Amino acid sequence: MTTANRLSIAVLGAGAWGTAVAIAAAKHPAHHHVSLWVRDAQQAEQMRLQRRNPRYLDEVDFPDNLCIEEGNFSHLVMSADLVVLGTPVSALSDMLQTIAMLSPQAPVVWLCKGIEQTNGLLPHEVQLKAAPHLLCGVLSGPSFALEVARSQPTALVAASHDARVQALLIAAFHGNNMRVYGNTDLVGVEVGGAVKNVLAIATGICDGLDLGLNARAALITRGLAEMTRLGCALGGRPETFMGLSGVGDLVLTATGGLSRNRKVGLLLAQGQSLPEILATLGHVAEGVYCAHNVVQRAGQLGVEMPISAAVVQLLEGKTNAQELVQQLLERDPAIESLPSPPVH
Ligand SMILES: NC(=O)C1=CN([C@@H]2O[C@H](COP(=O)(O)OP(=O)(O)OC[C@H]3O[C@@H](n4cnc5c(N)ncnc54)[C@H](OP(=O)(O)O)[C@@H]3O)[C@@H](O)[C@H]2O)C=CC1
Numbered sequence: 051m052t053t054a055n056r057l058s059i060a061v062l063g064a065g066a067w068g069t070a071v072a073i074a075a076a077k078h079p080a081h082h083h084v085s086l087w088v089r090d091a092q093q094a095e096q097m098r099l100q101r102r103n104p105r106y107l108d109e110v111d112f113p114d115n116l117c118i119e120e121g122n123f124s125h126l127v128m129s130a131d132l133v134v135l136g137t138p139v140s141a142l143s144d145m146l147q148t149i150a151m152l153s154p155q156a157p158v159v160w161l162c163k164g165i166e167q168t169n170g171l172l173p174h175e176v177q178l179k180a181a182p183h184l185l186c187g188v189l190s191g192p193s194f195a196l197e198v199a200r201s202q203p204t205a206l207v208a209a210s211h212d213a214r215v216q217a218l219l220i221a222a223f224h225g226n227n228m229r230v231y232g233n234t235d236l237v238g239v240e241v242g243g244a245v246k247n248v249l250a251i252a253t254g255i256c257d258g259l260d261l262g263l264n265a266r267a268a269l270i271t272r273g274l275a276e277m278t279r280l281g282c283a284l285g286g287r288p289e290t291f292m293g294l295s296g297v298g299d300l301v302l303t304a305t306g307g308l309s310r311n312r313k314v315g316l317l318l319a320q321g322q323s324l325p326e327i328l329a330t331l332g333h334v335a336e337g338v339y340c341a342h343n344v345v346q347r348a349g350q351l352g353v354e355m356p357i358s359a360a361v362v363q364l365l366e367g368k369t370n371a372q373e374l375v376q377q378l379l380e381r382d383p384a385i386e387s388l389p390s391p392p393v394h
C-alpha cells in the first residue's frame with residue numbers, strides 16, 4: 051500500500067465489467083491508483099485518447115487516476131496491492147497461471163460468474179487447479195456494469211477464505227455509493243453467480259413469450275430453490291442463497307433490462323437461433339456456456355434442476371420455447387421444498 055488506504059490496483063480485462071470496476075476503484079474516496087489492462091492495442095489507444103471505453107461503456111468518462119495499459123502486464127501485477135481479473139471464466143485458468151508465475155504472493159480476485167466450459171469447474175476450483183498457492187477471492191452480487199460506472203448505489207459481496215483478501219476488497223471498493231460485505235462462503239457465492247445466469251435465460255424466455263408476471267415470479271422462486279439445492283450439495287451454506295450473490299443477483303439479472311443473459315432468453319423466445327443471438331450480442335453471456343455444466347454437476351449429485359435442464363435442452367436445439375414451458379408445467383405435482391432457514 052502506498053499511503054494509508056490508498057491502493058495500487060491492477061484490473062486485467064477491459065470488457066464492460068472490468069471497465070466499470072476500474073472506474074469505481076478510481077472514484078473511491080481513497081483515490082486509489084488504478085491501471086486497466088486492455089488486450090487489444092487499438093482499443094487501448096482509443097481509450098487513452100477518448101478517456102472512455104468506446105467498445106463497452108462509451109458514456110462514462112474515466113477519472114484522471116485511471117491509467118490504460120496494454121501489452122505485457124507483468125509490471126502491473128508485480129507492483130499491485132490487488133489484482134482484479136475482469137475477464138470471463140474461459141480466460142481464468144490462463145490468467146491465474148500467468149499471475150502465479152509473476153507474483154506468487156499477489157492477492158487476486160476474479161469478477162467472472164459461471165463455470166468453466168471444458169471441465170465443469172467453479173472459478174475457485176479452477177484456481178485450486180491452476181494456481182493453488184495464490185491468495186484469492188471473488189467479488190460478486192447484483193451489479194450491472196453501467197450502473198456501477200455511473201456510481202449508482204450498489205451492494206456487493208467480497209468472498210474469500212482469507213481475511214486479508216476480504217479486507218483488501220473492502221478497502222478497494224467500499225465507499226462512494228458502494229457497499230461491500232465480507233463472506234467466507236466461496237462455493238455459495240460462486241454457485242449463485244453461475245446459476246442465476248442460466249435462470250435469467252429462462253426468465254427472458256418466459257417474458258419473451260409473454261407468459262405474465264405470475265409465471266415470472268414462479269420461475270424466479272423455483273429457480274432459487276434449485277440454485278440453493280445445488281449450492282448446498284456442493285458445500286455452500288443455505289443462507290448465502292438468501293443474500294446478495296443469491297436471490298439478489300437472481301432478481302436483478304432475471305428482471306433487469308441490462309442483462310445479457312436475459313436478453314438471450316428474450317431473443318430465443320422470438321425464435322432467433324443461438325448462433326444468430328451470440329453473433330450480435332457483443333458481450334459474453336456466461337449462462338450459455340455454463341448451463342450444461344450446471345445441470346451435469348447437479349446430475350452427478352442427484353440434485354434436480356428442472357428449469358436449468360429445460361434451458362439446456364433449448365440451448366442445444368432439442369426443444370423450442372413453447373415446448374419447454376409445456377414440459378415444465380406438466381411436471382408431476384410436488385410438495386414445495388424450501389431450504390430451511392439458518393439457526394443462529
Ligand atoms: N457486465 C456486467 O454487468 C457484469 C459482468 N460480470 C461477469 O464478468 C465477466 C466479464 O463480463 P463483461 O466484462 O461484462 O464481458 P464483456 O463481454 O463485456 O467483456 C469481456 C472482456 O474480456 C476480454 N477477454 C475475453 N477473453 C479474454 C482472454 N482470453 N484474455 C484476455 N481478455 C479476454 C475481452 O476482450 P476483447 O474485447 O478483446 O474480446 C473483453 O474485454 C463475466 O464472467 C460476467 O458474467 C459480473 C458482474 C456484472
Ligand SMILES: O=C(CO)COP(=O)(O)O
Binds near residue numbers: 191193308335
Ligand atoms: O452479473 C450481472 C449482474 O450482476 C450481469 O448479468 P448479465 O451477464 O446477464 O448481463
